[in-house]
Amino acid sequence: MLQKTWTSLMLLVLCCCSAPAYSAAVAEKVFADYADALLQIKVLEHASGAKSAIGSGFLLAEPHLVVTNYHVVSEAVLFPQKYQLEFLAQNQQKGKLEIVAVDVVNDLALLKTDYKAAKSFQLQQQTPVQGAEVYSLGNPHDLGLIVVPGTYNGLQKHSFYPRIHFTGAINSGMSGGPAVNETGEVIGVNVASAGNDLGFLVPAIALQKLLAKAPVADLKQDIQQQLITNQQAMFQQILQANWQLKSFGPANVPDEIVPFIRCWGTSNVEKDKDDVKRVNAFCNQPEEIFLSSEFSTGRIEMQFEWIQAKDLHPLQFFRRYQQSIDQMNADNRAGEEDVTAYSCQNQMISPVEGLHAKAIFCLRAYRNYPQLFDVAYISASLDHQQQGVISHFTLAGVDQKMALEFSHKFIGAVVWQ
Amino acid sequence: MAVIVEVLNKQKKVTERHKFEQPEVTLGRAFDNDVILFNKHVCPYHAKLQQDEEGQWWLEDLSSVNGSFVAGPKAVLAKEQLRSGELCWLGEQALRLYDDAHPVAATLPFSLVGQKLQAMGHWFFILLFALVIAADHIVEIWLTLPKQVEHLWPLRLTDIPKNLLMFCIWPAVLALWSRFNQQESHFLPQLSLTYAALACSAVWGAFCYWLGFNLDGSAVAQVIEVVGYSLILGALFSGNLWLATHWPMRAQIAAALSLALLVNAGQWAALVMPASPFDRSLHYDSRLLPLPFYVKEGRTMQEYEQDLQQLFEQVEQQRLDTDQQ
Numbered sequence: 001m002l003q004k005t006w007t008s009l010m011l012l013v014l015c016c017c018s019a020p021a022y023s024a025a026v027a028e029k030v031f032a033d034y035a036d037a038l039l040q041i042k043v044l045e046h047a048s049g050a051k052s053a054i055g056s057g058f059l060l061a062e063p064h065l066v067v068t069n070y071h072v073v074s075e076a077v078l079f080p081q082k083y084q085l086e087f088l089a090q091n092q093q094k095g096k097l098e099i100v101a102v103d104v105v106n107d108l109a110l111l112k113t114d115y116k117a118a119k120s121f122q123l124q125q126q127t128p129v130q131g132a133e134v135y136s137l138g139n140p141h142d143l144g145l146i147v148v149p150g151t152y153n154g155l156q157k158h159s160f161y162p163r164i165h166f167t168g169a170i171n172s173g174m175s176g177g178p179a180v181n182e183t184g185e186v187i188g189v190n191v192a193s194a195g196n197d198l199g200f201l202v203p204a205i206a207l208q209k210l211l212a213k214a215p216v217a218d219l220k221q222d223i224q225q226q227l228i229t230n231q232q233a234m235f236q237q238i239l240q241a242n243w244q245l246k247s248f249g250p251a252n253v254p255d256e257i258v259p260f261i262r263c264w265g266t267s268n269v270e271k272d273k274d275d276v277k278r279v280n281a282f283c284n285q286p287e288e289i290f291l292s293s294e295f296s297t298g299r300i301e302m303q304f305e306w307i308q309a310k311d312l313h314p315l316q317f318f319r320r321y322q323q324s325i326d327q328m329n330a331d332n333r334a335g336e337e338d339v340t341a342y343s344c345q346n347q348m349i350s351p352v353e354g355l356h357a358k359a360i361f362c363l364r365a366y367r368n369y370p371q372l373f374d375v376a377y378i379s380a381s382l383d384h385q386q387q388g389v390i391s392h393f394t395l396a397g398v399d400q401k402m403a404l405e406f407s408h409k410f411i412g413a414v415v416w417q
Numbered sequence: 418m419a420v421i422v423e424v425l426n427k428q429k430k431v432t433e434r435h436k437f438e439q440p441e442v443t444l445g446r447a448f449d450n451d452v453i454l455f456n457k458h459v460c461p462y463h464a465k466l467q468q469d470e471e472g473q474w475w476l477e478d479l480s481s482v483n484g485s486f487v488a489g490p491k492a493v494l495a496k497e498q499l500r501s502g503e504l505c506w507l508g509e510q511a512l513r514l515y516d517d518a519h520p521v522a523a524t525l526p527f528s529l530v531g532q533k534l535q536a537m538g539h540w541f542f543i544l545l546f547a548l549v550i551a552a553d554h555i556v557e558i559w560l561t562l563p564k565q566v567e568h569l570w571p572l573r574l575t576d577i578p579k580n581l582l583m584f585c586i587w588p589a590v591l592a593l594w595s596r597f598n599q600q601e602s603h604f605l606p607q608l609s610l611t612y613a614a615l616a617c618s619a620v621w622g623a624f625c626y627w628l629g630f631n632l633d634g635s636a637v638a639q640v641i642e643v644v645g646y647s648l649i650l651g652a653l654f655s656g657n658l659w660l661a662t663h664w665p666m667r668a669q670i671a672a673a674l675s676l677a678l679l680v681n682a683g684q685w686a687a688l689v690m691p692a693s694p695f696d697r698s699l700h701y702d703s704r705l706l707p708l709p710f711y712v713k714e715g716r717t718m719q720e721y722e723q724d725l726q727q728l729f730e731q732v733e734q735q736r737l738d739t740d741q742q
Contacts, residue, residue: 275564310564314707319560326703334697340736341693344701345728346634350715356708359721360701363728365736373732376699382708400729404722411718 024149026182030135031147034058034184036117039087040139041068041097041176043075046084056138056145056177056190057087057111060211061120066111067207068176069191070102071290073109077102077219078292089115090145101213104223104289105230106161106206107191109176121178123204124185128152133182134166136190136199138174148174152187156200160234160260161287163200164188170199224369227289227297227397231372234285235402238300243413248281249306251381251389254413261285261300276320279306284331289397294335297372297397301331302410305390314385321380321388328360328378332396339364339374349379351411356382361407366397375403381416389414418472418516422452425504425511430599436517440468444507445479458483458508466514467496474499474514483508534656537613538605546612551577553619587611587657595661603660610660614653621645626704631712634702636688643684650677 043053055072059065066087076083077099085097097111128134132152139145150168166179170193178186179201188201216222238258246255256263263283268274281304289298305324309317330342344362351357359379366372378392391414395403422442424433435452443450447461454463460481467475477496478485484492486506487499499505501516536542558573588607595602625642632638654673658664664672678685716724 271565273565312564316560318705318707320563322703322705325705328699328701330697330699340732340739341696342699343728343732343735344699345724346702347721347724348633348711348713348715349718349721351718351721356711356715358705360703361725361728362699362701363732365732367736367740370733370736373729380705382705382711385707400726403729404725407725408718408722 026133027135027147027149030180030182030184031137031145033119034121034137034180035090035145037120038137038139038145038177039066039089039115040145041066041072041111042086042088043073043083044086046082052083054139054173055175056173058137058176058178058186059113059115059117059120060186061122063211064113064120065100065211066097066113066115067178067189068109068111069189070104070107070109072176073099073102073111074290074292077109077223085111087113087115089117099219101210101215102219102223103206103210104226104291106202106210107290108189108202108207108210110210119184121180121184121186123208124181124187128181128187130154134168134179134187134201135182136166136168136170136174136177136179136201138170138177138190140171140173143173150179150197150199155203158259158262159287160237160285162203162206163191164203166199166201167197168199169193169197220368223291224372227369227372228399230289230298231398231402234298234300235398235406239402239405239409243409245413245415246281247417248304249279249308249389250384250387250417251306252413252415252417253281253304253389253391254283254302254410256283260287261302263302275310275312276317277306277308277310278324280304288332292335292338294333295338296333297366297374299331299394299396301392301394303390303392304414305392306387307390308387312386317386321390324390325358325360325378325380328362328376328392330364330374330376330396331394332374334364334374337367339366342374342376348382349411352415354383355416358382359411369397371399372397373400373403374398375407377407377410379411379414383416389416418468418518420466420468420474421515421517421519422466423513423515424452424454425513426599427509427511428597428599429504429511431513442466444512452512454507454510456508456510459510460508463507464493466499472516474516476505481507531659534606534610534660535603536606537609538603539609540605543605543609543612546609546616547581549616550581550612550619553616553623554580581612584611584615591657591661598662600661600663606660607657610653610656614649617649618646621649627706627710629702630704630706630710634704638702639688643681643688646684647677647681650680653677 037059039057041055041057042051045052052075053072055068057066057068060067073085076085086094087097088094095113095115097113100110100112102109134150134152136148136150148168150166153165153167156163156165170190174190177190179188179190180186186204188203191202192200241258243257244255245252261283263281265281267279269277283302285300288296290296307321307324342362342364344360347359349357349359357379362376364374375395375398381389393410419436419438422435423431426432443465444452445461445463446454446459462479463481464476464478464485467477475496476485476487476493476499478493487493487497499514501519504511504513554577585608588604588611591607592602592604629638651674654676655670658669658673
């Protein structure tokens, strides 16, 4: 019995020791096989010839196209007169690249090239198993092309966008590089890192869909269509969901209404000296769609505050209550070229007979993507003299229909018990 | 015929007025002169005024060190004729001569406004306005000071005398200006007027808070608020100028309104100027009061959604307009 245990233990130790050695050998082979098909992508300014952005990319065998992230090449997509794209191969060969198609939602771009590699990448047809070895390739911090071994950990939970959870270090500059299995088949494209060996990949299926898509003449119009379709899909899911409500002080407010919206809460109830008790709940869909270095969209945020006075005169209470609604801000980045200034509407609303709330609805339009808006809403209930509930949401990149339907459902969902 | 000699200061304001019946009047620093002057550039026996047989007056320089002048830079060599109302200088000391038949300006009747403004200088009014200002401060502290920092009450209360003292500076400046112009200083009426304007602003501010809440922060409420503040300032400056100057009424009102608009320029600019494209923040009216202060009915959901649809159309129009520019 003792001998059996000893043998098992030895085997386990051997496995642990040999795994990295095996992994390193495979990584070396993958890198050696495909080094030619790995490219560094540079965005160059026409006028100065200086680098404006760099990232990684890889050459697909069929069709003969280079794949990278949209956020690597966004400047060349939006300002083709100002920027051009260039690649640098492992053998120091350089050449021009042309944008063929983009998918802003999945952060992918396809580029045309006349560069030929000895061996190009293929996409993996079936989904890998949990724990499978994955090798991420790229060019971190412009230091040269490298390979990072890691593990496939399935699709990211609580995310609207399918993203592979990769346990391995994806660093800045590796964006757009491929993540492959031990035979060199692409399982995903490097897209983001959350630090501490936590990386995210766009699954190969998204890339397959983009490859299958018919070519488009106007990339900007195509981006707008992608944004509209994406927000429609996201909001339809939100609006069709049976919203979970939670008790929040004297009211009911929406909770985690769909799996990709997560909620947290805080309060100051332990601070006895404070003359108002504040309880906060916060929910959001934090994933953004990158449009340019100054402009992102796609976030959803909901926030609630229950504020209750301890022996205050109503006028004193309402002054403190007001302080809670006078600092509302947009949740997404946008430059002056991207959006109009916010216009706000201020109303006293009576969503249900006998209930009153002051509601502020602010709106700005996307200048280059008609039909899309950013919305910020805040309302404060006014029916009680010593307590109130503030409900707030911001939506980024939403069309009028979805924004109005969401507002209707949101206002209706915040109910005083 | 008698002669009237006026001694003027550098601002040409009368400091002394003498009347003589004799045909010769001596002028100088020596104490045996008819008009004894103080200016150290005037000689002890500087000049004399003489009446000829025809009744005309002449200025005769008595070989003075710094000379005498009549209507111009050229010194009087021997004597020079002076007409009634004409200025002459002994060195840099100005004098004016009148004969007793010279016409005088019409009597200025008491003005109701002037009397009211003067009456405002009574301590009762000053105290009343100061109390209104103090009450506004106390209400603001009571509304905003959290219970956990209640010990700061005395400290915050010291702001009241500080503020009241600070707003003494403006009437003091006006009083000094009046003194400088050889007029009555009217410090107390000016102080009372300043405190009255502050008290009116406090009451107007409270009213506009309520109005803004009831009109849902509309542009109309904002315009009314700014117009009100401009009028209060205009009234203050008009009163100030009335007490401090003898300018014509139109000039006083024009100067007061211009000054009021200048002081309120920031508020007007915020109201009139379009939002800056660099401004990423959200501008809205966050004023809250308990529900009984709201006199209208709230919008139903259906009405609210129609309003929101209009907002979408308006923002879309803005986008198209800015694209065209």
